[in-house]
Structure formats: C-alpha cells, structure tokens
Amino acid sequence: MTRGYWRRALPVYLMIVPGLLFFIVFKYIPMVGISIAFMAYSPFDGIGGSEWVGLRNFHRLFAEGDFLALLRNTLMLNLFDVLFFFPAPILVAVLLNEIKAKRFKAAVQTILYAPNFISWVVIVGITILLFATGSGGINQLLAGWGFERIELMTDPSYFRWVWLLQNVWQGAGWGAIIFLAALAAVDPLLYEAAAIDGANRWRMLWHIALPALRNVIVVLLILRMGHVMDLGFEHIFLLQNSMNLDVSEVFETFVYKVGMTQGDYSYSTAVGLFKSIVGLIMVLFVNRLAKQTGQEGVF
Amino acid sequence: MKKTALLMLAVCMAWGVTAGCANKNEDRSAASGSPAGSxxxxxxxxxxxxxxxxxxxxxxxxxxxxxxxYIDKKFNVDLQIQWVPNANFVEKLNVIAASGKMPDVIRLDSPALFLKWASQGAFLDLQPYLSQYPTLQKIATPEEWALLNPQGKVYGIPIYETAQNTIYVRADWLDKLGIPRPEADAFTIDQFYEIAKAFATQDPDGNGKPDTYGFSALGNAMNLGMPELQAAFGIANGWKEEGGELIPAQVQSKEWKAYLNFMQKAYQEGVLDKDFVTNTNFNEKYAQGKIGFADMHYQFSRQTTQELQKIAPNAEFARLSPPIGEGGARGNSTPSSGKIKVVLGKDMNAQKRDRILELLDWWVSAEGEDILKNGIEGVHYRKGADGTYEMTDTLKAEGEGRQSLMWNWILRGNTNTFNIYKWSAPEWAQGMEQSIEDARKYPYRNVAEGYLPSSPAYAEKGSTLGDKFLKAVVEIIAGKKPVESIDDAIAEWKSSGGDQIIQEVNAAYKAKA
Amino acid sequence: MRVRASGADRAFAIVVYGLVLAASALALFPLFYVLAISFSTETEYLTRGFYLLPRTFTLEGYLYLMSHPGFMSALRNSVSISVVGTLLNITLTTLMAYGLSKTWLRGRKTLNFVVFFTLLFSGGIIPTYLVVQTLGLLNSFWAVWLTSAVSAFNAIVMRSFFQSVPKELEESARIDGSGEWLLLIRIIVPLSLPAIATFTLFYLAQNWNTYFSAILYLDNDQMPLQVFLKQMLVEDDPSISNASSVAYPYTPAARMSAIVLTALPLLLIFPFLQRYFNQGVMLGAVKG
Structure with a gap:
C-alpha cells in the first residue's frame, strides 16, 4: 500500500463510513434475530433465553400440505411480474423520451405517476365496482348487450392477470422515473450525430436509447431476482377470496394467517429466512451470469 | 447543507440519548402536572x-x-394510552414484550395469544384481589371469569359480549308486494325463501330493473355472514356438544348437504346476491337498497334505515326472528363473554395494582359508564333547558361515538346499551335493549370456544383448514361443484388435521369437566 | 441542420403519441373516480356505482379533514419526517454510492456485498426495535430517520449511475490536483442531477409513506399521514362490530378526500424535480 493510494483513498473511505455505520448498527447488529428461526421464541425469555429447536420450524414449513402450492403460486406471480411488469416502466420511459413537446411530456408524466399514490384498497375497490359479476358496471353492460358475464374477481384463471394489470397500472409510470434519469444522461450530441447520418427515430431508439439503459436494467433485474419469493402482502390479500384461493395463496398471506395472528414469531422468521436464502441463490446465479456476459453486476 | 446534515448525524450518533435527540418520554413525565391529591x-x-x-x-x-x-385527576394517575392499529397490534405487542417493558394494561382480542402468554407467566393473577372490587366482579359470571384460565387463576377481565344480530327485513318491500310480516313463531326457512324469491323477482324497489336480491352473504366467513340460515339447517356454530363429545360443524355431512342445496338454488335463481364471494362486509350492500333480508343488529338497522330513506322515503329494515328449520332448529349467533380479555402486567407493585383495579371497578360502575361512554358534560354534550341532552358542536364535528373509545375498545360493563348516549332518542335505547332480549331467546353458541385455543393442531392448521373448507362451500353454492362434493371436503378436513383437532379439543373439554 | 421527417419517423411519432395517450386515459379514469367521490354525497356514492362526474357537490369531506385535529397533526408529522429524513437519506446515499463507484478502491467488493446482503436478510422487527430502544430513540423521529437512513437498493442503483460517468473526467480532475471531495461536489453532483433528483423523489415517497416504523417507534401524537389514512380506510372488523360499530362520520367523501390530500403534496412536488430528469445534461458544458 503506497502513500499515494491512501492519500487518494482516505477521503473516499470517509464518504462511505456514515452509510456503513448505518448498515452495521441498524442492519447487521439486529441480524442476531435471524436465530429466532431456530428457536421456540418467547418475547419474555428473549433471544438469549428462548429454547433452541434446531430446524423444527423449517420441517414444519416443508411438511405443510400446501408447501408446493405456495411455492408454485409465489413463483408464478413473480414470473408474471418479471416478464410483464418489469419491462413496463422501461417502455413508458422510452416512449416519454421520444416526446419532444415539453409541456405535453410533463403533463403525461405526472398523470402516469399519480396512480402510485392510490392505495390498494381503493384500486381493488374500483375493480370490484367495475367487474363484480352481478352488480359490476362492465358486467351489466356486457349482459345488456347479450354477452356472457366475466367472472373477473372470482374465476381463478383471471387472478394473476388482474393482479399483474393492477400492478402495471399503479407502478409503470412511477418505475419509469429511474429509466428516464438514465436516458437524461445520454449526450444529446449522439442524437445529433445520428440524425446527420440519416438514422430515423426507430434506429436511434435501438442504437442510442436502449444501450444507455442497459446498465440500470441489468442492475435492477439482478436486484429483482433477490425477491423472487416476495410479493406485496396487502395487494394479494385484498384480491384473495374463497374462489381463487388455489392460485392466490402465497407465503405472505399464509404466514399472516398461521403466524402473525397467533403471535408465532419463530415460524414467521423461519419462513422469511427460507425466502431470503432462495433469493440469495437466485442473485448469486444471475449476478454471475451478468458478469460472464461482460456486465458489472451488483457486487 | 450536506456538512450540516452530516454534523447533525454525527452528533446524534455520538450522543444519541441526550440533548437534541432527546427521548420524548422523559420530557413528558417531567412536564406532567402536580398531583391533585384529593x-x-x-x-x-x-x-x-x-x-x-x-x-x-x-x-x-x-x-x-x-x-x-378527568380520570387522571380523579384517581391521581397519569394515564398513558397507546393506540395501535389493530392490523399491527400483535407485532407491536411482541416488540414491547421483548423490550422488557410490558405495559400495565392490555386488551387482548386473540384467545390464542392470551393462552400463550398466560402460560409464560406474563399476566397478573387477579383472583386474590377480585372480591375487593365487587362492581368489577359483577360484570361477568364465574364461568366467564374462568374461561381460558387454569384452575383457580384469573389472568384477565372478561369482555362482555351478547347475541345481538338477527334477521331484518325491508318492511317497505313486504308492503309493496302485499306480503304480511312473518310471525316470530311461524317464520319457517321455506317462507324465508319464498319471500326472498319475491324480492328478487317482483321488482320491490319499483325501478323496473331486475337488480334486487332476496339476501346477500359474505365470502370470507364460515357462517357466510348469515349464521341464522345455518342454524335453521342444524349446522353447529363452529362446534356443538352431543353425548358428552364436542363435534365440529365440518363433519356434519347431512346438514351441510341440506343447507348447500338451499343456497345453491338461491344462487341459481338469483335470490342470493351474485357477488357474495367478494363481499367482506354488509355495510354498503344494505345501504344501497338492493337486498331484502339482512343480518344486522339494532343500531346497524337504524343507521341503514336512515341512509336508505334518503333514496326511498318509506324504506325500513324491520326486525324478525331467525327462521325455523326442520325439527324447530333456529338461532341467533351467541358469542361467549370472556374470549376477549383485559389483562394486567405481572410486574407491577401493589400500589399500582390497587390503583388500576380501583379505576377499573369505577370504570364499569354506573358513574364510570356515564363518563366513559358519554364524555364530559360541557365538552361533549350539554343539558338543555327542557332537561334533554344534546351533543356539542365539537363532538358533532369530531363524530358521535368518538368520545366513547375507552368504553368500546378497552373495557365495558355488561349493560345492553352499547352505543346509546344521553342524547340518543329514547326509543333507540328501548329498541336496542328489546332487540338484545329477543335475540337471546334463540341461543346459537359455539360450545368449544373455551377449548379450541388450547389445541396446538388448531393453532397451527385451524385457519388454513377452515379456509379450504369454506372454499368448497362457496364453490358449491356458486354452482361450480355438486353438493355431494362436500363429502370430499369433509374427508380432506379430517385427514389433514381435523381429526387431530377433534381429539385435542375433546381432551381439553374432558380435562375441564 | 434539420433532416426532413421521413415516413418511418412519422409512423414512429404516431405510435408513440397513440400509446402515451391511451396509457394516460387508463391512468386517469380511476383517479377521476377518486376525485368524483371526494365531492359526492354518500347517497350518490351508494346508488350510482362507478361514475366520473358527480351530480351532487359537497366539500364536506375536505372540510371535515381540514378541521380534524388528527389530520392536521399527522400532516405536520409527515412533513417533518419527510423533509429531514430525505435530506439525511440523499446525503448519506450519495456519499456512499459515490465512494463505492470507485473501481480502484480496495475492499470495494466486500463493501458492495455488505450493502447488498441487507437487501435480502434482515433480523426482523424485534432486534431492530431493541437497538432503537438501546440508543434511546423511542418516541422520537430519529428512530424513523435513522432506521431508514440508507436504502441498500437506492445505494446500489445510484452507484451504477455514478459508474457511467466518463472516467476521463476523473482523470482530468486529478491532474488539476483537486481531491475527491471537490471532484464530487464540483463535477459529479452537477453531472448526476437526474440521478440525484430521482433518488430524492424515491426517498421522499418512501418517507411520506412511513407507516410501520411509525407504529413501532412513535407515540400517538407523532403519527404520520399514512397511519391516519389507513385508519380511515379500514373496515370495521365484524367481530368487533358486534360491540362497537361506532357511527363515525367517515363518509366516502371524507375517505376519498383523505386519499387526495395525502397524495397531493407529492403530486405538487413532482414537476419541480421532473425538470432534472427530463433534461439531458450537457457534458460539454461541464467539461468546458
């Protein structure tokens, strides 16, 4: 280690220290709590005093009659999400980036961004209002014109699509912001040069805009893989009903029913740990894949 | 700007406990006023x-x-209530318990959590002190005090509950269609169906559209929000007792089939609300004026009627009795007092314990009820010259009932005028008491309420098994599956944990008896 | 020099504008519904189903909230949590992300993994609560600010933004003799304004949506807007309605007004930040 290196590096380390302190104090120290997954935890005995039960909580999880169904439902929804939701904000960003009329662009962007602030209770409520089998506005129209009613909220085959489309509706405009920021970093000279070369807008999109996004897309996709077992609880719970239970029961709703309401903290922690480990494996795999194809990766 | 923020952070990291980042609690206790000492x-x-x-x-x-x-002054206490939204209540309790600072008073709505924590010795045993607080002791029967408690111990104060809900009907619809109001002793389930069908098919709201239903249901509860219908078919309200054994509703194949035939037909003929699967409560459903028969309690019926009259001036939900099924089976769902408890933390000194019990003893007295329910005279209500009371504008703006949170959400006595206030119309108080008296004539109880939470299999699997059984019930009603398929659901319920629950619940039952 | 629009370009414009307009229409109509209900009477709400234009008009929902002491104090709390929290967030995150973007830094890989690992594994609420308690932060906004001081996700993504800043800039600055701090403040920050604006917005939204940590760490009178909002939107539990079913004046208008008023500040702030991520930054301007 040379003195030159340290002169250069010391200020950089100093920049990192406050953030690092945060991670140590509020993230790493509490990680002793992961041990709760291997205990029959009682809040009165604490982490030090509760009884160790080894892998019992995990055995219980894997022995649940519904374990495979839970796994399948969770992965399927995540697959839908990665395949169809993940690209949506990219598409929105690319489209917005192509709009030259400034005021129009600003207005449209604000409109697309706004649904992010409407809570799931309201979004699901509106959907039921429109699509309820009997009283839903759209079903009444359909019936009036002599068509079959669509059992959108209760037919299990629609569940994943309803969930997905509501996600897109709520999140596509919001998610586009990060990609717009990446596009904003593109040097406008590139576009001018391409125009002089006679490239049309399609080709500029393909050769300038998308490559500019590649880096952030890869990073976001890797991070997304870490959450292949996670889904928002509230949204699914609100959409869930007796008829779609076969496809809508996921780890979050399951843990809510058997763990939290009973105060079974150890079991909830064990399920959480299981999900994290699956996420870690996925990320390690995808990160490596990214590096092999010449990308930066996240670590 | 950045430097300042960083500096602030550094300072607070180093002296997190003091100065600018001070803990509010300490400020507060210092600032609290001098003792009244009256x-x-x-x-x-x-x-x-x-x-x-x-x-x-x-x-x-x-x-x-x-x-x-008022209470602070009267009892020379500093009462600190922390309200936690119910959705996150258990989580918050867990962290507080883990931090070693168990609160002095908690209301626990979850019997499972009560049992778990009671067995870990978290609560104060009230048994030795109860006799000194006769008013408090009188709010429940000895059985209710004993519910969920080990022999000779009392770890919590039972919350009073009573049968309240029954079947109500749109009286204006009956009049419009020329149907006489069913008599309490002759109101059969067949008659219920006949009237319900008339409501669904004869346009009782007169708008020329076939948009009314005989009755609705909830897709998220085992009793489908209409327990009176299941009672008429002899299905247990959860569990029933027969020959010294406790039997769960889930195994009553014959009763379920009769009930499901009835419900399936109702769904097919448009008598039952087509959207019942996604209903999670009835509040808006009934107020929209499209449903003829309702399951509600008195106050709910009055509020809904008021709302309906803005659309249809003659609208009225009138109270009936539960319909009678084969062999005279009928009932209004009757909860057991004592499932919900108010508990005291065990680590308190005698002075605090006495002060709290004194407070709670007063709480459920007539005087306490007056204050906790109606609020403070001059602040929440006023007495007029003619001796009648009226809400103040402050309370009107905040909302009637907002003054009674401690009565409704913490502890209340066993009077039957839950939300009747000094300024409420006198007929409301009478109507409410009468409605509860009537509802209690047809008890329909879950006899295993005291034993279910002590079954480990029930704690682990009860809710998911219940969900699956309900799924079968809903699918059959909606015509996706034949009625006979309920036998498959019964078999599955039993084999994937139900048999074990039956065994454990009966063991607990016999141990107590 | 302007090249004439070709047929392909015209087709491109039609596709772009068509899609954007369709998406906006889809996004707008549920928003309109929320607005419409916030001005409607309860009777109209109950009888009309889905509609976009109210026939009745009432401000009762907004007036109720404006006069509600709980709402106003929740609003103040949310502003405090968001303003201070976001300043802290963006400062710490920018510093950390910039530091970790240095490919030549020793230990960088380990540090990156340390940050990333917290995205997947967490100790859960109990141990975190105990840390907060030990530091004496309970019932103080510091508990909320500090427990969410840096989002690992934002730090990682921001790092990748910094990495796309051309290396030559750094080299030329080093020749000038300026240290890392000057480099960051003079060159990197102005160049990365789109990214900084983006993450400021992300953090603002995250802080504005503070719900669970407020419930865990704060006192009744410190609760932010989301807690207030959720309590208005939840339905009464059937098991409790047997007992209470209090006649609260939470009319549909009041509930929807609360949604509108809660979302409004972030909608109003958006155009100010929007400038930064809609405009490309002229590299040349900085270089020159």
Missing amino acids: EGAQTEKVKIDMVIASWKGGGWPDNNHPIIQ
Whole structure:
C-alpha cells in the first residue's frame, strides 16, 4: 500500500463510513434475530433465553400440505411480474423520451405517476365496482348487450392477470422515473450525430436509447431476482377470496394467517429466512451470469 | 447543507440519548402536572401505561383527552394510552414484550395469544384481589371469569359480549308486494325463501330493473355472514356438544348437504346476491337498497334505515326472528363473554395494582359508564333547558361515538346499551335493549370456544383448514361443484388435521369437566 | 441542420403519441373516480356505482379533514419526517454510492456485498426495535430517520449511475490536483442531477409513506399521514362490530378526500424535480 493510494483513498473511505455505520448498527447488529428461526421464541425469555429447536420450524414449513402450492403460486406471480411488469416502466420511459413537446411530456408524466399514490384498497375497490359479476358496471353492460358475464374477481384463471394489470397500472409510470434519469444522461450530441447520418427515430431508439439503459436494467433485474419469493402482502390479500384461493395463496398471506395472528414469531422468521436464502441463490446465479456476459453486476 | 446534515448525524450518533435527540418520554413525565391529591389514600401519582388496539378511525390523537384528564385527576394517575392499529397490534405487542417493558394494561382480542402468554407467566393473577372490587366482579359470571384460565387463576377481565344480530327485513318491500310480516313463531326457512324469491323477482324497489336480491352473504366467513340460515339447517356454530363429545360443524355431512342445496338454488335463481364471494362486509350492500333480508343488529338497522330513506322515503329494515328449520332448529349467533380479555402486567407493585383495579371497578360502575361512554358534560354534550341532552358542536364535528373509545375498545360493563348516549332518542335505547332480549331467546353458541385455543393442531392448521373448507362451500353454492362434493371436503378436513383437532379439543373439554 | 421527417419517423411519432395517450386515459379514469367521490354525497356514492362526474357537490369531506385535529397533526408529522429524513437519506446515499463507484478502491467488493446482503436478510422487527430502544430513540423521529437512513437498493442503483460517468473526467480532475471531495461536489453532483433528483423523489415517497416504523417507534401524537389514512380506510372488523360499530362520520367523501390530500403534496412536488430528469445534461458544458 503506497502513500499515494491512501492519500487518494482516505477521503473516499470517509464518504462511505456514515452509510456503513448505518448498515452495521441498524442492519447487521439486529441480524442476531435471524436465530429466532431456530428457536421456540418467547418475547419474555428473549433471544438469549428462548429454547433452541434446531430446524423444527423449517420441517414444519416443508411438511405443510400446501408447501408446493405456495411455492408454485409465489413463483408464478413473480414470473408474471418479471416478464410483464418489469419491462413496463422501461417502455413508458422510452416512449416519454421520444416526446419532444415539453409541456405535453410533463403533463403525461405526472398523470402516469399519480396512480402510485392510490392505495390498494381503493384500486381493488374500483375493480370490484367495475367487474363484480352481478352488480359490476362492465358486467351489466356486457349482459345488456347479450354477452356472457366475466367472472373477473372470482374465476381463478383471471387472478394473476388482474393482479399483474393492477400492478402495471399503479407502478409503470412511477418505475419509469429511474429509466428516464438514465436516458437524461445520454449526450444529446449522439442524437445529433445520428440524425446527420440519416438514422430515423426507430434506429436511434435501438442504437442510442436502449444501450444507455442497459446498465440500470441489468442492475435492477439482478436486484429483482433477490425477491423472487416476495410479493406485496396487502395487494394479494385484498384480491384473495374463497374462489381463487388455489392460485392466490402465497407465503405472505399464509404466514399472516398461521403466524402473525397467533403471535408465532419463530415460524414467521423461519419462513422469511427460507425466502431470503432462495433469493440469495437466485442473485448469486444471475449476478454471475451478468458478469460472464461482460456486465458489472451488483457486487 | 450536506456538512450540516452530516454534523447533525454525527452528533446524534455520538450522543444519541441526550440533548437534541432527546427521548420524548422523559420530557413528558417531567412536564406532567402536580398531583391533585384529593383522595385520601391516593397521595402518590401513579403512571399507568395501556396498549390498546384501535379500529376504524384510530385512537385519540394524544393523551390530553378530557376523559383522560378527568380520570387522571380523579384517581391521581397519569394515564398513558397507546393506540395501535389493530392490523399491527400483535407485532407491536411482541416488540414491547421483548423490550422488557410490558405495559400495565392490555386488551387482548386473540384467545390464542392470551393462552400463550398466560402460560409464560406474563399476566397478573387477579383472583386474590377480585372480591375487593365487587362492581368489577359483577360484570361477568364465574364461568366467564374462568374461561381460558387454569384452575383457580384469573389472568384477565372478561369482555362482555351478547347475541345481538338477527334477521331484518325491508318492511317497505313486504308492503309493496302485499306480503304480511312473518310471525316470530311461524317464520319457517321455506317462507324465508319464498319471500326472498319475491324480492328478487317482483321488482320491490319499483325501478323496473331486475337488480334486487332476496339476501346477500359474505365470502370470507364460515357462517357466510348469515349464521341464522345455518342454524335453521342444524349446522353447529363452529362446534356443538352431543353425548358428552364436542363435534365440529365440518363433519356434519347431512346438514351441510341440506343447507348447500338451499343456497345453491338461491344462487341459481338469483335470490342470493351474485357477488357474495367478494363481499367482506354488509355495510354498503344494505345501504344501497338492493337486498331484502339482512343480518344486522339494532343500531346497524337504524343507521341503514336512515341512509336508505334518503333514496326511498318509506324504506325500513324491520326486525324478525331467525327462521325455523326442520325439527324447530333456529338461532341467533351467541358469542361467549370472556374470549376477549383485559389483562394486567405481572410486574407491577401493589400500589399500582390497587390503583388500576380501583379505576377499573369505577370504570364499569354506573358513574364510570356515564363518563366513559358519554364524555364530559360541557365538552361533549350539554343539558338543555327542557332537561334533554344534546351533543356539542365539537363532538358533532369530531363524530358521535368518538368520545366513547375507552368504553368500546378497552373495557365495558355488561349493560345492553352499547352505543346509546344521553342524547340518543329514547326509543333507540328501548329498541336496542328489546332487540338484545329477543335475540337471546334463540341461543346459537359455539360450545368449544373455551377449548379450541388450547389445541396446538388448531393453532397451527385451524385457519388454513377452515379456509379450504369454506372454499368448497362457496364453490358449491356458486354452482361450480355438486353438493355431494362436500363429502370430499369433509374427508380432506379430517385427514389433514381435523381429526387431530377433534381429539385435542375433546381432551381439553374432558380435562375441564 | 434539420433532416426532413421521413415516413418511418412519422409512423414512429404516431405510435408513440397513440400509446402515451391511451396509457394516460387508463391512468386517469380511476383517479377521476377518486376525485368524483371526494365531492359526492354518500347517497350518490351508494346508488350510482362507478361514475366520473358527480351530480351532487359537497366539500364536506375536505372540510371535515381540514378541521380534524388528527389530520392536521399527522400532516405536520409527515412533513417533518419527510423533509429531514430525505435530506439525511440523499446525503448519506450519495456519499456512499459515490465512494463505492470507485473501481480502484480496495475492499470495494466486500463493501458492495455488505450493502447488498441487507437487501435480502434482515433480523426482523424485534432486534431492530431493541437497538432503537438501546440508543434511546423511542418516541422520537430519529428512530424513523435513522432506521431508514440508507436504502441498500437506492445505494446500489445510484452507484451504477455514478459508474457511467466518463472516467476521463476523473482523470482530468486529478491532474488539476483537486481531491475527491471537490471532484464530487464540483463535477459529479452537477453531472448526476437526474440521478440525484430521482433518488430524492424515491426517498421522499418512501418517507411520506412511513407507516410501520411509525407504529413501532412513535407515540400517538407523532403519527404520520399514512397511519391516519389507513385508519380511515379500514373496515370495521365484524367481530368487533358486534360491540362497537361506532357511527363515525367517515363518509366516502371524507375517505376519498383523505386519499387526495395525502397524495397531493407529492403530486405538487413532482414537476419541480421532473425538470432534472427530463433534461439531458450537457457534458460539454461541464467539461468546458
């Protein structure tokens, strides 16, 4: 280690220290709590005093009659999400980036961004209002014109699509912001040069805009893989009903029913740990894949 | 700007506990006023911490509410209520318990959590002190005090509950269609169906559209929100007793088939609300004026009627009795007092314990009920020259009922005028008491309520098994599966844990008996 | 020099504008519904189903909230949590992300993994609560600010933004003799304004949506807007309605007004930040 290196590096380390302190104090120290997954935890005995039960909580999880169904439902929804939701904000960003009329662009962007602030209770409520089998506005129209009613909220085959489309509706405009920021970093000279070369807008999109996004897309996709077992609880719970239970029961709703309401903290922690480990494996795999194809990766 | 922020952070990281980042609690206790000391024995001010689940609307924004101030002064206490939204209540309780600072008073709505924590010795045994507080002791029967408790111990104060809900009907619809109001003793389930079908097919709201239903249901509850219908078919309200054994509703194949035939037909013929699967409550359903028969309680019926009359001036939900099934089976769902408890933390000194029990003894007395339910005269209501009472504008703006949170969400006595206030119309009080008296004529109880929470299999699997059984029930009603398929659901319920639950619940039952 | 629009370009414009307009229409109509209900009477709400234009008009919902002491104090709390929290967030995150973007830094890989690992594994609420308690932060906004001081996700993504800043800039600055701090403040920050604006917005939204940590760490009178909002939107639990079913004046208008008023500040702030991520930054301007 040379003195030159340290002169250069010391200020950089100093920049990192406050953030690092945060991670140590509020993230790493509490990680002793992961041990709760291997205990029959009682809040009165604490982490030090509760009884160790080894892998019992995990055995219980894997022995649940519904374990495979839970796994399948969770992965399927995540697959839908990665395949169809993940690209949506990219598409929105690319489209917005192509709009030259400034005021129009600003207005449209604000409109697309706004649904992010409407809570799931309201979004699901509106959907039921429109699509309820009997009283839903759209079903009444359909019936009036002599068509079959669509059992959108209760037919299990629609569940994943309803969930997905509501996600897109709520999140596509919001998610586009990060990609717009990446596009904003593109040097406008590139576009001018391409125009002089006679490239049309399609080709500029393909050769300038998308490559500019590649880096952030890869990073976001890797991070997304870490959450292949996670889904928002509230949204699914609100959409869930007796008829779609076969496809809508996921780890979050399951843990809510058997763990939290009973105060079974150890079991909830064990399920959480299981999900994290699956996420870690996925990320390690995808990160490596990214590096092999010449990308930066996240670590 | 960045430097300042960083500096601030550094300072607070280093002296996190002091100065600018001070802990609010310490400020507060220092700032609290001097003791009033009006009552002889209560010379020392005692701080009482309560952690209470809050429901719709949330708790009071701070602990300076006039009722809290009144109690602080009267008992020389510093009452600190922390309201936690019910959805996160268990999580918050867990972290507080883990931090070693168990609150002095908690209301626990979950019998499973009560049992778990009671067995870990978290609560104060009230048995030795109860006799000194006769008013408090009188709010429940000895059986209710004993519910969920080990022999000879009392770990919590039972919350009073009573049968209240029954079948109501749109009386204006009956009149319009020329149907006489069913007599209590002759109201059969067949008659219920006949009328319901007339409601669905004869356009009782006169708008020329076939948009009315005989009745609705909830897709998220085993009793489908209409327990009276299941009672008429002899299905247990959860569990029933027969020949010394406790039997769950899930195994009653014959009764389920009769009931499901009835419901399936109702769905097919448009008598049952087509959207019942996604219903999670009836509030808006009934107020929209498209449903003829309702399951509600008195106050709900009055509020809904008022709302309906803005659309249809003659609208009225009138109270009936539960319909009669084969062999005279009928009933109104009747909960057991004592499933929900108010518990005291075990680590308190005698002075605090006495002060709290004294407070709670007063709480359920007539005087306490007056304050906790109606609020403070001059703040929440006023007495007019003619002796009648009226809400103040402050309370009107905040909302009627917002003054009664402590009564409704913490502890209340066993009077049957839950939300009847001094200023309520006198016929409301009468109507409410009468409705409860009538509802109690047809008890329909879950006899295993005291034993279910002590079954480990029930704790682990009860809710998911119940969900699956309900799924089968709903699918059959909606015509996706034949009625006979309920036998498959019964077999599955039993084999994937139900048999074990039956065995454990019966073991607990026999141990107690 | 302007090249004439070709047929392909015209087709491109039609596709772009068509899609954007369709998406906006889809996004707008549920928003309109929320607005419409916030001005409607309860009767109209109950009888009309889905509609976009109210026939009745009432401000009762907004007036109720404006006069509600709980709402106003929740609003103040949310502003405090968001303003201070976001300043802290963006400062710490920018510093950390910039530091970790240095490919030549020793230990960088380990540090990156340390940050990333917290995205997947967490100790859960109990131990975190105990840390907060030990530091004496309970019932103080510091508990909320500090427990969410840096989002690992934002730090990682921001790092990748910094990495796309051309290396030559750094080299030329080093020749000038300026240290890392000057480099960051003079060159990197102005160049990365789109990214900084983006993460400021992300953090603002995250802080504005504070719900669970407020419930865990704060006192009744410190609760932010989301807690207030949720309590208005939840339905009464059937098991409790047997007992309470209090006649609260939470009319549909009041509930929807609360949604509108809660969302409004972030909608209003958006155009101010929007400038930064809609405009490309002229590299040349900085270089020159």
